[in-house]
Amino acid sequence: MARVVVDVMLKPEILDPQGQAVQRALPRLGFQGISDVRQGKRFELEVDGPVDDAALARIHEMAETFLANTVIEDFVVKVEDSTVGAQK
Amino acid sequence: MARVVVDVMLKPEILDPQGQAVQRALPRLGFQGISDVRQGKRFELEVDGPVDDAALARIHEMAETFLANTVIEDFVVKVEDSTVGAQK
Amino acid sequence: MTALPSPATTLDGGPSGRGNIRIGVVTFPGTLDDRDTQRAVRLAGAEPVELWHRDKDLKQVDAVVLPGGFSYGDYLRAGAISRFSPVMESVIDQAGAGMPVLGICNGFQLLTEAHLLPGAMLRNNHLHFICRDQKLRVETDRTAWTADYAVGQEISIPLKNIDGRYVADERTLDMLEAEGRVVFRYLDMNPNGSLRDIAGITNEAGNVVGLMPHPEHAVEPLVGTGRTDGLGFFTSILKKLVDAR
Amino acid sequence: MTLDTVKHATETPEAAQPWKELGLKEDEYARIREILGRRPTGAELAMYSVMWSEHCSYKSSKVHLKQFGEKVPENDAMLVGIGENAGVVDVGQGYAVTFKVESHNHPSYIEPYQGAATGVGGIVRDILAMGARPVAVVDPLRFGAADHPDTKRVLPGVVAGIGGYGNCLGLPNIGGEVVFDPCYQGNPLVNAGCIGVMKHEDIHLAKASGPGNKVILYGARTGGDGIGGVSVLASETFDSTGPSRRPAVQVGDPFQEKLLIECTLEIFRENLVAGIQDLGGAGLSCATSELASAGSGGMRVELDTVPLRDSSLSPEEILMSESQERMCAIVEPDKVGRFLEICEKWDVIATVIGEVTDGERLEIFWHGEQIVDVPPRTVAHEGPVYHRPYERPSWQDALQADDAGALPRPATAEALRDQVLQVVASPNQASKAWITDQYDRFVQGNTVLAQPEDAGMVRVDEETNLGVAMATDGNGRYAKLDPYAGAQLALAESYRNVAASGAKPLAISNCLNFGSPEDPAVMWQFAEATRGLADGCLALGTPVTGGNVSLYNQTGETAIHPTPVVAVLGVIDDVTRRTPIAFTEEGQLLYLLGDTREEFGGSAWAQVVHDHLGGLPPKVDLERERLLAEILISASRDGMIDAAHDLSDGGLIQAVVESCLRGGTGARLVVPEALATDGSATGDAFTFLFSESAGRAVVAVPRSEELRFTDMCAARGLPATRIGVVDGDAVEVQGQFSLGLDELRAAHTETIPALFG
Numbered sequence A, B: 001m002a003r004v005v006v007d008v009m010l011k012p013e014i015l016d017p018q019g020q021a022v023q024r025a026l027p028r029l030g031f032q033g034i035s036d037v038r039q040g041k042r043f044e045l046e047v048d049g050p051v052d053d054a055a056l057a058r059i060h061e062m063a064e065t066f067l068a069n070t071v072i073e074d075f076v077v078k079v080e081d082s083t084v085g086a087q088k
Numbered sequence C: 001m002t003a004l005p006s007p008a009t010t011l012d013g014g015p016s017g018r019g020n021i022r023i024g025v026v027t028f029p030g031t032l033d034d035r036d037t038q039r040a041v042r043l044a045g046a047e048p049v050e051l052w053h054r055d056k057d058l059k060q061v062d063a064v065v066l067p068g069g070f071s072y073g074d075y076l077r078a079g080a081i082s083r084f085s086p087v088m089e090s091v092i093d094q095a096g097a098g099m100p101v102l103g104i105c106n107g108f109q110l111l112t113e114a115h116l117l118p119g120a121m122l123r124n125n126h127l128h129f130i131c132r133d134q135k136l137r138v139e140t141d142r143t144a145w146t147a148d149y150a151v152g153q154e155i156s157i158p159l160k161n162i163d164g165r166y167v168a169d170e171r172t173l174d175m176l177e178a179e180g181r182v183v184f185r186y187l188d189m190n191p192n193g194s195l196r197d198i199a200g201i202t203n204e205a206g207n208v209v210g211l212m213p214h215p216e217h218a219v220e221p222l223v224g225t226g227r228t229d230g231l232g233f234f235t236s237i238l239k240k241l242v243d244a245r
Numbered sequence D: 001m002t003l004d005t006v007k008h009a010t011e012t013p014e015a016a017q018p019w020k021e022l023g024l025k026e027d028e029y030a031r032i033r034e035i036l037g038r039r040p041t042g043a044e045l046a047m048y049s050v051m052w053s054e055h056c057s058y059k060s061s062k063v064h065l066k067q068f069g070e071k072v073p074e075n076d077a078m079l080v081g082i083g084e085n086a087g088v089v090d091v092g093q094g095y096a097v098t099f100k101v102e103s104h105n106h107p108s109y110i111e112p113y114q115g116a117a118t119g120v121g122g123i124v125r126d127i128l129a130m131g132a133r134p135v136a137v138v139d140p141l142r143f144g145a146a147d148h149p150d151t152k153r154v155l156p157g158v159v160a161g162i163g164g165y166g167n168c169l170g171l172p173n174i175g176g177e178v179v180f181d182p183c184y185q186g187n188p189l190v191n192a193g194c195i196g197v198m199k200h201e202d203i204h205l206a207k208a209s210g211p212g213n214k215v216i217l218y219g220a221r222t223g224g225d226g227i228g229g230v231s232v233l234a235s236e237t238f239d240s241t242g243p244s245r246r247p248a249v250q251v252g253d254p255f256q257e258k259l260l261i262e263c264t265l266e267i268f269r270e271n272l273v274a275g276i277q278d279l280g281g282a283g284l285s286c287a288t289s290e291l292a293s294a295g296s297g298g299m300r301v302e303l304d305t306v307p308l309r310d311s312s313l314s315p316e317e318i319l320m321s322e323s324q325e326r327m328c329a330i331v332e333p334d335k336v337g338r339f340l341e342i343c344e345k346w347d348v349i350a351t352v353i354g355e356v357t358d359g360e361r362l363e364i365f366w367h368g369e370q371i372v373d374v375p376p377r378t379v380a381h382e383g384p385v386y387h388r389p390y391e392r393p394s395w396q397d398a399l400q401a402d403d404a405g406a407l408p409r410p411a412t413a414e415a416l417r418d419q420v421l422q423v424v425a426s427p428n429q430a431s432k433a434w435i436t437d438q439y440d441r442f443v444q445g446n447t448v449l450a451q452p453e454d455a456g457m458v459r460v461d462e463e464t465n466l467g468v469a470m471a472t473d474g475n476g477r478y479a480k481l482d483p484y485a486g487a488q489l490a491l492a493e494s495y496r497n498v499a500a501s502g503a504k505p506l507a508i509s510n511c512l513n514f515g516s517p518e519d520p521a522v523m524w525q526f527a528e529a530t531r532g533l534a535d536g537c538l539a540l541g542t543p544v545t546g547g548n549v550s551l552y553n554q555t556g557e558t559a560i561h562p563t564p565v566v567a568v569l570g571v572i573d574d575v576t577r578r579t580p581i582a583f584t585e586e587g588q589l590l591y592l593l594g595d596t597r598e599e600f601g602g603s604a605w606a607q608v609v610h611d612h613l614g615g616l617p618p619k620v621d622l623e624r625e626r627l628l629a630e631i632l633i634s635a636s637r638d639g640m641i642d643a644a645h646d647l648s649d650g651g652l653i654q655a656v657v658e659s660c661l662r663g664g665t666g667a668r669l670v671v672p673e674a675l676a677t678d679g680s681a682t683g684d685a686f687t688f689l690f691s692e693s694a695g696r697a698v699v700a701v702p703r704s705e706e707l708r709f710t711d712m713c714a715a716r717g718l719p720a721t722r723i724g725v726v727d728g729d730a731v732e733v734q735g736q737f738s739l740g741l742d743e744l745r746a747a748h749t750e751t752i753p754a755l756f757g
């Protein structure tokens, strides 16, 4: 089993109030030096079977038609081995 | 200016209703072979100045105290160069 | 205030009368305002017909309403999962063939996800759910659902959502304006950051309308905001369908 | 690891067991061994420990709660009393209503969004389990100081969580409270209430009867989240230091719960269940033992059939898991097929996990091996009962002696005006619209009244316009000064709020939020408050139908103010006769009902202007409350008043300002010559405006009704004093000051958004 990650972010020209709210809060919490924050979604997919070109093509299609709304969002598909949570 | 990414995912033992809803929908959309989906958040931070150990330590602290609630979430901090949206 | 036919002056007999106008109301998992929409349809004098997300069968209804709620929890994106329901295949087909379709709130979100209407809905700019009595200006009476209103008329109906910010690229927005396809605009305050204060739009043919506020919650003087400004949606469609017979 | 079967437990009597880590006391563990005649298995120990926790067993509070069942007023409305998931009352026309309030305090401090969200989820399942369609929710909330940085973390999260869950379920939020006080800093109180409506014949009870009937678990899969969370957490003094003390918080799935509601209602409609229970605190341990205990026979469960989210869970963990959005039903064998079909229709996972037996034991198996064999009553109903020592705290006298009446009062009209603005703008008195606008109050299309009205009201029947109303109230400051009176004042205020809306108060639920029961001073507060509430209910004729106790709300040695929250349910035959708070018609006459005395102990004025808490709370006169309620209800029914607003914290001026702002009209007030019929207070403007004497309301009377109205009050012996008229666009107190509506509106509405927006 392998893990494929799809990152979905709002297109740069679309207002991201969530990211902005985070950014605005940072100085109050004592964190300086962050000039911009964007918030998006991360999907971790566990794929049965090999992650070959065919599988990736299907996942790309899934991202394009379903996981992202390309009217407003961009996405990237990545094969990953590191797991969130492994580091701490 | 450099980009640091913080990925925040629900801990494995915590229910992820969003990931579950996506996973359940996939077969209906004709996508087979995905055995699990988890949905989390991706924060892209633009950092002023160098991303040295001190900066990363601060971002780690920010993630721990603010971007994630470690009661239910894990996070990973990564320095990144590739941008979502670059690929398409 | 709005001059609307009262339920007493229904156009074509009650639900039991012959030749009823049948308006379908779809229930998806997580739909909330389906019963309220059925009530509004009934109060306007038409016959509400329950439609189920798993059935392609539209039961020969004359029009369809996609009601508000949180279909599939609005997980992923509002309307993104329900958009792929079997019933939507038929709705998309029939909408293309000219059947009147009204999407309210979650229904509007669904219509954009299904590309029956352009643009997309995003999280409110203030990031909160907002529930308020919202003033709107009617921008066109040339849709199937707004014929009973006058252009420029101001109405107040409840707004309640968290993903209500309408966005589209400039070209699309200009096109909507040029073609007179902005149906409602927010007045007094823009409650969510929608571009150009857009509260509702229609497709080229004018049979498909989507809007964020809830006309079905403004059909009785007693409950909700105590206004009946929303009844016009349901009487408009009823009249149109009766005339078409 | 070997499975700790019953057989194994019998063979290894001396094996060490983690009873202490599970929160059991030594004598409790000994008692379990005595009940079983051997050491418990790991699974049995897990069950007893969660079920015997304070949260589930009410071991410290039980002896006091008994009064609610003993001092029951004559009331034919009561259909199901204390002991079931929620009480049920008859509201006429064949309808019954069930309602209850519960706390989710501790989890909401750790994870405000999810803690509050799952609080709503839990109470809604309780109501659903009675056979009712949930029709509305309410949320009494208490936070630390409004300007404390941590309140900025907790409040927005809690509000978003309550909205996020309730809105997604399609339940209108029709009321609640938001109170700030430093005493809640480390212990916010997140209480949530729900109202459900059904026909009499639809009432369902949590019992497992009929040998051979199947036990069906349906809803979400069971996961490793919140294992022992709620029960253990709510049973300990909360200490935020060690991460090891932070049990997992559950994440709620309101979408799953919405499916569960629709699916369950369809199952009820087809009459497919013999008994039903929601899964809340203590999860399957609670559901199986309670169902079996309340039924006639025993129960056998194959635990390995429980659908899991995480296949590595141990049987103990499965029994203790508090995963949300699950229900357990008892179904006759020939109805199982249809039951499962309906679940499939709603995409709800349902599994037969066992059956009712003709034995007397609850037996649980894991892959064929027996891991639990217990008498269910000993788990569910025969937990330990403590007679905790209690004692009036040594500081109580000094607190009561510190009379608020001695505080400096405004010396000039100008100062009085300033203090009015200060009070109206203070976080506790300010408009909560920024919060309540995050809640859907329209969904279901039956909301007649919602915030900021005195009570929420929903229509129950579209044909007849039958409706029900609910208000929730509590005042920890009053209760701190005198817990007996404080509890009665909470009851009286909530009762008055319901009556002010035109509905007849029928019955109550409560949520009793207190500090550690191991502190005799706290236990005294608890004993006094329950006694006060029980006596009060007897006097008002409103039985307690159920409620919830939340103890250990304290940080270190410091407990929160004793905070009994009371929810009163009322019924109204015709919702078109409801009374709103808004003053709308110029020229209508304002009447103050009741007596006003110099009562400032615990008042908003003392808090806002002097940061003072001392003296005695307002005097309670329940006979007067009853009379006032009768007058308010009659006046509403007979169309004698167009608006009514009860007086409580902030006094008359607060109520008048709220009614004026709501209606967009001003008012001219005249300070009357006498404020109380017994002559105890003469008319001074300060007392008139700020006193918090109980048993009062202000009403707007159309001129054409004045005589009829005053005659009625005179005939019934209720003091009614004409204090002014609806007029203009300012609130003017003659001879004192005038405050423009715009200025008042700004003061009243800008505070909360400025703090949290």
Ligand SMILES: Nc1ncnc2c1ncn2[C@@H]1O[C@H](COP(=O)(O)OP(=O)(O)O)[C@@H](O)[C@H]1O
Pocket: D138, D139, D140, D141, D173, D174, D175, D176, D177, D178, D432, D435, D436, D450, D451, D452, D453, D454, D455, D456, D472, D473, D497, D646, D648, D649
């Ligand atoms: N958390 C809340 N949720 C819903 N409604 C609330 C909440 N807090 C306050 N409200 C509503 O705001 C109004 C004013 O509240 P409050 O001042 O506590 O009323 P009262 O003093 O009459 O009891 C009421 O309608 C109440 O139900």
Ligand SMILES: [Mg+2]
Pocket: D453, D454, D497, D645, D646, D647, D648
């Ligand atoms: Mg009130």
